[in-house]
Amino acid sequence: MADTENTPQLDLDAYLDRTGWSGERRADAETLRSLHLAHMxxxxxxxxxxxxxxxxxxxxxxxxxKLIRGGRGGYCYEHNTLLTAVLEAFGFGVTRLAARVRLGADGAIRPRTHMLLLVDVPGEPGPYIADVGFGASGALLEAVPLVADTEFRDAGRRHRLVHETHNGPLELWVLQTYEDGAWTDQYAFTLEPFEAPDFEVINWHVATNPRSxxxxxLYVQRTLPHLHRALSGRHLVETYADGTRKERDLADAEEARQVLTADFGIAVPEGLQLSV
Incomplete structure (x- = not known):
């Protein structure tokens, strides 16, 4: 029997207030997509x-x-761990997966350090891929079915999943996004289940390894219905729904703090030294 007395319970109402989601709380594909988009x-x-x-x-x-009450964001392990609890509260089945990020890798083989989710949806013929923690303009906005060679238009973005041959025993899936006139790999993964303790180790490695x-x-992203903002160090990029971009460099750490608060909606901790 599960020890529910000592298991932390999600404050689902507070989460839904934070993301602005409202609707009938049921486990179906429409709800999954809308929860995913509201979180993003x-x-x-x-x-x-x-x-x-x-x-x-x-x-x-x-x-x-931090993410619900503290006016903060997080990176993939935080976002997708929180979403796992939300989806399970709604009645979805969730399996944690790990991916190798390819975006920006220039062909290098990276370790499996990105967390994403495989979601079983009652009444659907197959599972969905959900991922609210990939900090890039090519990230999924809505969950998409785990189906190969089919283009999905998720809230205006274009994605597809393709198979790729490799040496392992499980099928290799690659998430691609269509940007600047071409399909670009985002990350590659198999359906091998990972557990929460696996991501405790990966999280520690990514956060504390001096080479990380x-x-x-500083890496910050904010997705809005018609705009995606990205801040890398002091370089700010704003990408609009029509594909146009505005770019500029922030002057210093003080301007970065102001932009984080005003444009990204982040409550920056007092005393934090920003590297820009």
Whole structure:
């Protein structure tokens, strides 16, 4: 018998207030897509904790305090751990997966450090892929079915999943997005289940390894219905729904703090030294 007395319970009402989602609480494909989109619009991506030299907690009470009540965002492990609890509360079945990020890798083989979710939807012929923690303009806005060679238009973005041959025993899936006139790999994954303790280890590695870019440079993303903002160090890029971009460099750490508050909706911790 599960020890429900000592299992942290999600404050679902507070989460839904934070993301602005409303509707009938049921486990179906439409609800999954709308929950996913509301999360993407409602909670930013940021790496302020690793930048400060600490691995963020993945414990549910700590995620609620930070992402729901604290005016903060997080990176993939935080976002998708929180979404897992939300989806399970709605009645979805969720399996954690790990992916190798290809975006920006220039052909290099990276370790499996990205977290995404395989979601079983009652009444649907197959599972869906959900991922609210990929900090890039090519990230999924809505969950998409796990189907190969089919283009999905999720809230205006274009994605597809393709198979690729490799040496492993499981099929290799690659998520691609259509940007700047071409399909571009985002990450590759198999359907091997990963458990929460696996991501405790990966989270610690990514947040505290001196070679991790999250330790040295500010990475912040905010997705809105008609605009995607990305801040890398001091370089700010705003990408609009029609594909046009505006880019500029922030003057200093003080301007970065102001932009994080005003444009990204992030409550920057007092005393945090921003690397820009």
């Amino acid at each position: 619009y409602g909670i930013p991506f940021e790496n302020l904790d690793p930048l400060a030299g600490s691995a963020p907690s993945l414990a549910l009470p700590d995620l609620e305090a 870019p999250f330790q040295h440079l």
